[in-house]
Amino acid sequence: MRLSRYFLPILKETPKEAEIVSHRLMLRAGMIRQQAAGIYSFLPLGLKVLDKVSNIIREEQNRSGAIEILMPTIQSADLWRESGRYDAYGKEMLRIEDRHERELLYGPTNEEMVTDIFRSYVRSYKDLPLNLYHIQWKFRDEVRPRFGVMRSREFLMKDAYSFDLDFDRAQTAYHRMFVAYLRTFARCGLKAIPMRADTGPIGGNLSHEFIILASTGESEVFCHRDYLAMNEPGEDVDFANADQLAGIVKDWTTPYAATDEMHDEAVWNAVPEEERVSARGIEVGHIFYFGTKYSEAMGAVVAGPDGNNVPVHMGSYGIGPSRLIAAAIEASHDENGIIWPKALAPFDVGLINMKPGDADCDAACERLYAEMQAKGIDVLYDDQDTRAGAKFASMDLIGLPTQVIVGPRGAKVGEVEIKDRASGARDTISIDQVVARISA
Amino acid sequence: MRLSRYFLPILKETPKEAEIVSHRLMLRAGMIRQQAAGIYSFLPLGLKVLDKVSNIIREEQNRSGAIEILMPTIQSADLWRESGRYDAYGKEMLRIEDRHERELLYGPTNEEMVTDIFRSYVRSYKDLPLNLYHIQWKFRDEVRPRFGVMRSREFLMKDAYSFDLDFDRAQTAYHRMFVAYLRTFARCGLKAIPMRADTGPIGGNLSHEFIILASTGESEVFCHRDYLAMNEPGEDVDFANADQLAGIVKDWTTPYAATDEMHDEAVWNAVPEEERVSARGIEVGHIFYFGTKYSEAMGAVVAGPDGNNVPVHMGSYGIGPSRLIAAAIEASHDENGIIWPKALAPFDVGLINMKPGDADCDAACERLYAEMQAKGIDVLYDDQDTRAGAKFASMDLIGLPTQVIVGPRGAKVGEVEIKDRASGARDTISIDQVVARISA
Numbered sequence: 001m002r003l004s005r006y007f008l009p010i011l012k013e014t015p016k017e018a019e020i021v022s023h024r025l026m027l028r029a030g031m032i033r034q035q036a037a038g039i040y041s042f043l044p045l046g047l048k049v050l051d052k053v054s055n056i057i058r059e060e061q062n063r064s065g066a067i068e069i070l071m072p073t074i075q076s077a078d079l080w081r082e083s084g085r086y087d088a089y090g091k092e093m094l095r096i097e098d099r100h101e102r103e104l105l106y107g108p109t110n111e112e113m114v115t116d117i118f119r120s121y122v123r124s125y126k127d128l129p130l131n132l133y134h135i136q137w138k139f140r141d142e143v144r145p146r147f148g149v150m151r152s153r154e155f156l157m158k159d160a161y162s163f164d165l166d167f168d169r170a171q172t173a174y175h176r177m178f179v180a181y182l183r184t185f186a187r188c189g190l191k192a193i194p195m196r197a198d199t200g201p202i203g204g205n206l207s208h209e210f211i212i213l214a215s216t217g218e219s220e221v222f223c224h225r226d227y228l229a230m231n232e233p234g235e236d237v238d239f240a241n242a243d244q245l246a247g248i249v250k251d252w253t254t255p256y257a258a259t260d261e262m263h264d265e266a267v268w269n270a271v272p273e274e275e276r277v278s279a280r281g282i283e284v285g286h287i288f289y290f291g292t293k294y295s296e297a298m299g300a301v302v303a304g305p306d307g308n309n310v311p312v313h314m315g316s317y318g319i320g321p322s323r324l325i326a327a328a329i330e331a332s333h334d335e336n337g338i339i340w341p342k343a344l345a346p347f348d349v350g351l352i353n354m355k356p357g358d359a360d361c362d363a364a365c366e367r368l369y370a371e372m373q374a375k376g377i378d379v380l381y382d383d384q385d386t387r388a389g390a391k392f393a394s395m396d397l398i399g400l401p402t403q404v405i406v407g408p409r410g411a412k413v414g415e416v417e418i419k420d421r422a423s424g425a426r427d428t429i430s431i432d433q434v435v436a437r438i439s440a
Numbered sequence: 441m442r443l444s445r446y447f448l449p450i451l452k453e454t455p456k457e458a459e460i461v462s463h464r465l466m467l468r469a470g471m472i473r474q475q476a477a478g479i480y481s482f483l484p485l486g487l488k489v490l491d492k493v494s495n496i497i498r499e500e501q502n503r504s505g506a507i508e509i510l511m512p513t514i515q516s517a518d519l520w521r522e523s524g525r526y527d528a529y530g531k532e533m534l535r536i537e538d539r540h541e542r543e544l545l546y547g548p549t550n551e552e553m554v555t556d557i558f559r560s561y562v563r564s565y566k567d568l569p570l571n572l573y574h575i576q577w578k579f580r581d582e583v584r585p586r587f588g589v590m591r592s593r594e595f596l597m598k599d600a601y602s603f604d605l606d607f608d609r610a611q612t613a614y615h616r617m618f619v620a621y622l623r624t625f626a627r628c629g630l631k632a633i634p635m636r637a638d639t640g641p642i643g644g645n646l647s648h649e650f651i652i653l654a655s656t657g658e659s660e661v662f663c664h665r666d667y668l669a670m671n672e673p674g675e676d677v678d679f680a681n682a683d684q685l686a687g688i689v690k691d692w693t694t695p696y697a698a699t700d701e702m703h704d705e706a707v708w709n710a711v712p713e714e715e716r717v718s719a720r721g722i723e724v725g726h727i728f729y730f731g732t733k734y735s736e737a738m739g740a741v742v743a744g745p746d747g748n749n750v751p752v753h754m755g756s757y758g759i760g761p762s763r764l765i766a767a768a769i770e771a772s773h774d775e776n777g778i779i780w781p782k783a784l785a786p787f788d789v790g791l792i793n794m795k796p797g798d799a800d801c802d803a804a805c806e807r808l809y810a811e812m813q814a815k816g817i818d819v820l821y822d823d824q825d826t827r828a829g830a831k832f833a834s835m836d837l838i839g840l841p842t843q844v845i846v847g848p849r850g851a852k853v854g855e856v857e858i859k860d861r862a863s864g865a866r867d868t869i870s871i872d873q874v875v876a877r878i879s880a
Contacts, residue, residue: 005505006507007507007509007561007570007572009560009561009562030561033557033560035511035512035515035516035519035553035556036514036515036516036542036544037542039512039514039515039516040512041509041510041511041512041553041557042509042510042511043509043557044507044508044509047508047509047510050510065445067446067447067484068484068487069447069481069482069483069484069487070481070482070487070490071475071481071482072475072479072480072481072577072594073513073577073594074476074479074534074546074579074593074594075475075476075479076475076476076479079475091539092539094514094536094538096534096536096546098534098581099531099532099581099583102476102477104476106514106536106546113475113481116475117473117481117483120449120473121447121449121470122449130447132447137512137513137577139514141538141539143539153514154512154513154514
């Protein structure tokens with residue numbers, strides 16, 4: 001993409017309303033724009049990252065056997081009356097009346113609707129296990145929305161719902177999502193640590209939050225140092241193998257890890273002091289087994305092997321892609337801007353023409369631009385006639401992993417500078433070597 | 441995808457509420473489910489088609505130079521007060537009040553919001569032309585929603601908005617979208633004919649609807665037979681070449697074509713009788729130049745070459761992907777079900793195992809399933825233990841372009857049947873030839 005034909009509205013000023021670094025950087029880098037309190041547009045650069053996150057989530061959901069659907073944003077109040085949550089949900093639910101005075105709402109989550117879909121079609125245990133997910137906009141009318149897309153009112157969520165015949169099978173479904181989440185965050189370039197979460201009145205041990213460590217995180221977390229060195233499961237995980245899944249979950253839940261809420265000082269003190277990591281974290285995913293809570297209330301039953309109807313055991317599994325972007329920036333930035341993990345970067349490479357109009361610079365840039373595109377390298381080419389200093393600052397701000405800098409003296413002798421955004425390391429190399437170096 | 445692990449809830453009964461064939465077939469084929477009046481979930485098969493349509497639209501928008509963003513579904517009423525449309529829009533607008541009693545609405549369209557984005561960032565004519573589009577859910581509170589996703593209340597729309605310095609450049613932007621639309625519908629396997637539409641108080645000749653001919657279409661249309669044989673512009677269109685674009689538009693607007701609304705009997709009668717095509721049609725796209733209507737009201741100005749601020753000339757360009765699916769089915773089906781154009785088909789091939797459990801059938805199917813996947817052919821494998829008759833009926837209903845039918849006698853001697861859904865032609869071929877035949 002040529003910058004002259006793109007829409008990348010970089011802000012020079014730091015917006016005053018932004019309290020946290022990811023919000024500031026996303027506004028300054030032209031990724032998002034606030035349209036109303038807690039409601040944002042994704043501008044081109046922000047949307048590219050949102051799509052990358054969503055696609056990684058989608059691929060890992062599919063790999064685990066979950067099936068994608070798409071439920072609407074607007075729901076009927078009647079459905080929520082069946083579960084009892086219409087009255088219970090409180091003011092965070094955006095309630096709507098249509099022209100016929102029918103009560104609707106903007107879905108804050110989809111347990112009721114997906115249970116309704118399930119009960120409409122599925123009759124037999126033979127059609128289980130089933131896990132349906134969608135990636136759709138939700139609305140929660142936070143009393144004081146802030147922190148940009150980290151805590152917006154309209155936000156994108158991937159929510160999956162599993163349906164199983166009994167607790168044991170539901171537990172395997174839970175493990176499947178647990179492992180899919182480990183892979184998802186790892187592929188996003190993020191270290192996420194599963195931490196036991198409060199299960200409320202349902203009890204049991206089947207609720208985990210996935211927490212990214214970031215010095216600017218919203219809450220205090222405590223974990224064993226072992227987590228930092230653990231490797232996430234590879235592509236060869238067998239999602240049909242319940243024992244293998246249970247083993248992975250066991251490995252990832254044995255060392256101590258807890259949010260402030262669930263922290264147990266006694267157990268923590270038993271961890272050797274040098275192994276303790278006390279840090280700040282950001283929740284990026286939450287998985288939850290809730291048994292027959294909705295299936296009983298809403299009559300979602302299947303005939304079991306003995307022919308008798310039983311309510312299905314369910315779980316729900318959420319990741320917020322819009323929130324995840326902010327979390328990734330909180331975890332990876334410096335004083336000059338964002339430092340994207342490769343998998344989330346909106347472009348792979350930023351190509352800077354330091355002197356548009358200079359014949360050598362233009363020729364070198366055009367050649368590199370064409371060669372990179374031919375290799376499938378997604379490149380943002382700054383071909384604009386602006387000061388070199390401003391170009392460097394913008395490119396650091398938007399945080400593409402690699403910069404290729406073409407100046408008149410280098411171009412004349414066939415050389416360019418290549419800069420790694422994360423380390424800041426710069427190297428002068430021959431133009432001939434650029435594509436091979438980036439592809440390596 | 442193995443059918444045993446998929447979620448494809450085929451309905452045996454024809455749903456009574458469905459008045460038109462596309463609605464009936466989408467319900468029966470398990471593509472959609474109504475969640476409330478005019479509000480639908482897309483089930484897995486329906487979502488796959490929706491994604492295919494959206495991706496074709498996206499690729500052609502990008503090719504034409506439009507840039508993708510994503511605006512939120514919920515908008516502030518204040519923005520619509522600036523254009524005067526908050527009061528003017530009437531009951532089709534879903535009006536919402538949040539917990540702080542601020543007036544919001546579910547966007548029925550985005551002229552105001554995109555104009556707000558533009559005026560926030562763009563200052564100079566040097567940043568033009570600009571065309572921003574998004575693919576996002578909209579809501580229009582139709583008094584009597586019906587016809588399934590053909591006329592739903594919550595619907596997906598691609599809406600693009602062009603910004604130019606003056607009328608001439610805006611006209612080129614309009615031509616660019618006109619040509620992109622011709623390519624988009626052609627790639628979807630649909631013959632769409634541009635027909636002049638009413639421009640209302642703005643006047644001029646720059647509003648066209650794109651109409652698909654279908655015997656079950658919603659309105660009467662009249663066009664010259666020449667359209668049926670015209671070839672849509674190829675991949676080599678140069679969207680930077682204003683003259684080339686104008687030439688294509690001229691070719692596609694010269695023969696007579698009009699909807700009932702714009703029909704001119706006198707001009708029609710001048711068309712030789714044997715060249716007249718009078719048919720029924722479905723609108724699948726609408727493009728519109730509206731000049732400075734919003735830019736003047738909302739202060740979206742740029743400094744021109746002389747340094748003076750001028751309001752920008754705008755156009756808007758819409759395609760409804762959810763509606764387009766229904767239109768495609770109206771245009772292509774038979775008494776047994778849907779007949780997908782190849783580009784929109786949810787899977788390329790349906791592989792039918794007539795006798796699961798039979799060693800030859802199972803081995804042949806597994807081999808074909810693996811070979812097709814390795815070649816990137818997206819295959820739905822009916823591995824379920826149900827009657828062969830029901831399998832054939834379901835496969836015809838969901839309308840995949842090619843069926844591969846594996847029965848015990850054929851499998852024993854290394855042969856399968858291959859069936860073309862559109863023509864019904866069947867052929868017995870060697871298992872070794874199947875993948876080559878499908879890839880051809």
